[in-house]
Amino acid sequence: MKQVTFYLDFVSPYAWLAFDQLPQALQGLSYHMQYRPVLLGALLQKNANPGPAGIPGKREWTYRHVSWLGHSLGCGLQMPAQHPFNPLPLLRLALECSDDGTINRFVAETLLRHVWLGGGDALDPERLEALRSALAPQLRENAQEQAKRLLRENTDAAAAHQVFGVPAWEVDGRLFWGLDSLPMLRAYLQGDAWFGQAWELASEVQAGIKP
DSSP, X not given: OEEEEEEEOTTOHHHHHHHHHHHHHTTTOOEEEEEEEOOHHHHHHHTTOOOGGGSTTHHHHHHHHXXXXXXXXXXXXXXXXXXXXXXXXXXXXXXXXXXXXXXXHXXXXXXXXXXXXXXXXXXXXXXXXHHHHHHGGGOOTTOHHHHHHHHHHHHHHHHHTTOOSSSEEEETTEEEESGGGHHXXXXXXXXXXXXXXXXXXXXXXXXXXXX
16 A cells, blocks of 8 residues: 655645545555645745745736636635745644554644635634644644744644645655645556656756756
8 A cells, every 4th residue: 555645835825725635546446545744935935936826917816717607516615815925833733643654534624624715804803713623633732842843843844745735645756746746646546657757757857957
């Protein structure tokens, strides 16, 4: 059975869409999924990448696109009252439910629904208190400092594995990025022979323009 690591940050609308589509995309396959929250902003900063929300025009397009995808895929997506926002409170809350840096699917879904359904302010104090209450059975005692450490460790490990954005999946040292890579991930888990040689060809392409 393959072990797949799902790197996600609740600030990403594509993380919600991919999370919702994942069971259907991988239906019938044998795998074990680990959900690891990471700080997307730190990964973007490491690669000098402003992200879609940092580029005028692309920001508005991204919000329209993900709203359409939520509608067309049937899972729903309403932009929160403010975006981007600081996801640290949500990431740390999720990892208060963890002993090893991974969270279960219930915790991930609860956080993602909090942000991406209903159009509320993701950091509204009353909503955050209600969110903590919903997660109460999962919370570890006095886990705030441990949650901060786990988030740093998860993000550092993701960067070390060349994770540059979310959602991303790692399996057998191979990285699959973005909602539209789910069919590719499925093909790999099915043992598609294409991955035996073609995967490595991308790293052999010479850069015509040097940074």
